Amino acid sequence: MPGTPEVEELCSAIEQSARKLGVAYSRDKVWPILTAYGDAFGHDATVVAFRVATSMRQAGELDCRFMTHPKEREPYAVALSNGITPETDHPVGDLLADIQERCPVDSYGIDFGVVGGFKKVYGFFTPETLQKVSTFADMPSMPRSLAANADFLARHGVADRVNVIGIDYGHRTVNVYLGAPAECYEPETIRSMLRELGMAEPSEQLLKLGEKSFGLYVTLNWESSKIERICYAVTTTDLATLPIPVEPEIVRFAQSIPYGGAERKFVYGIALAAEGEYHKIEAHLKWQAGVMDYI
Numbered sequence: 001m002p003g004t005p006e007v008e009e010l011c012s013a014i015e016q017s018a019r020k021l022g023v024a025y026s027r028d029k030v031w032p033i034l035t036a037y038g039d040a041f042g043h044d045a046t047v048v049a050f051r052v053a054t055s056m057r058q059a060g061e062l063d064c065r066f067m068t069h070p071k072e073r074e075p076y077a078v079a080l081s082n083g084i085t086p087e088t089d090h091p092v093g094d095l096l097a098d099i100q101e102r103c104p105v106d107s108y109g110i111d112f113g114v115v116g117g118f119k120k121v122y123g124f125f126t127p128e129t130l131q132k133v134s135t136f137a138d139m140p141s142m143p144r145s146l147a148a149n150a151d152f153l154a155r156h157g158v159a160d161r162v163n164v165i166g167i168d169y170g171h172r173t174v175n176v177y178l179g180a181p182a183e184c185y186e187p188e189t190i191r192s193m194l195r196e197l198g199m200a201e202p203s204e205q206l207l208k209l210g211e212k213s214f215g216l217y218v219t220l221n222w223e224s225s226k227i228e229r230i231c232y233a234v235t236t237t238d239l240a241t242l243p244i245p246v247e248p249e250i251v252r253f254a255q256s257i258p259y260g261g262a263e264r265k266f267v268y269g270i271a272l273a274a275e276g277e278y279h280k281i282e283a284h285l286k287w288q289a290g291v292m293d294y295i
Contacts, residue, residue, distance in 0.1 A: 006041035020256035053280035094141040233269035
């Protein structure tokens with residue numbers, strides 16, 4: 001099936017980057033996703049980014065993410081109707097509808113892997129409509145671990161600072177992105193927060209990156225009352241300016257991504273989970289000032 005020039009261009013960029021990174025590429029996997037959301041790519045406000053991570057679970061994968069338009073179109077329904085994700089009776093399949101019913105979602109994004117296919121939907125809120133943790137904790141389809149950790153989030157000043165929700169349909173997890181106050185990024189506060197969550201002592205790299213972070217997110221699932229993962233992220237136009245050394249595979253990734261703009265933009269994050277720390281980077285092919293960063 002033919003696509004628009006924008007879809008063809010993005011598909012070519014994905015193939016080029018995947019081959020440079022040694023990631024298995026199949027047009028049959030990528031093309032149906034791009035054409036399902038094809039009208040997004042001619043929109044001036046569309047953001048398109050590629051992402052890789054150093055965790056074992058995400059080895060050999062290249063993720064692509066983009067904003068979808070128009071915002072009134074529900075992206076999960078598009079994925080279901082086009083057969084790019086299966087129906088499920090798990091609560092993860094109801095969560096976006098619960099959010100839409102209760103919250104003023106400003107825009108959406110999706111995330112898919114060149115290998116793994118369709119993965120996530122993101123719902124974004126404007127700075128004027130940041131949401132309360134309690135709003136999501138009360139939703140019947142939300143993991144109970146959010147309610148279980150509501151007091152922890154309130155003590156650290158983020159109870160009313162939710163700016164993005166990310167729903168991972170494949171892994172059945174939820175990311176809650178938080179616009180945390182400055183003190184949350186101080187090394188001692190990071191250590192204290194992680195200790196309270198029962199996580200390992202953070203590395204010096206995480207602490208240094210954390211001090212420069214614009215935000216953090218926590219990952220939840222339906223199988224545990226604990227926060228599964230926490231991540232800190234920074235933005236930069238030059239990886240050499242980061243306060244930490246950059247992993248060699250991430251440098252290789254950054255060099256593999258085509259970009260036609262005047263200034264490259266990266267989002268660099270370090271996440272801490274039960275299996276340890278791992279790094280990830282998002283490189284933008286197209287971005288707009290004022291659009292929410294996430295990783």
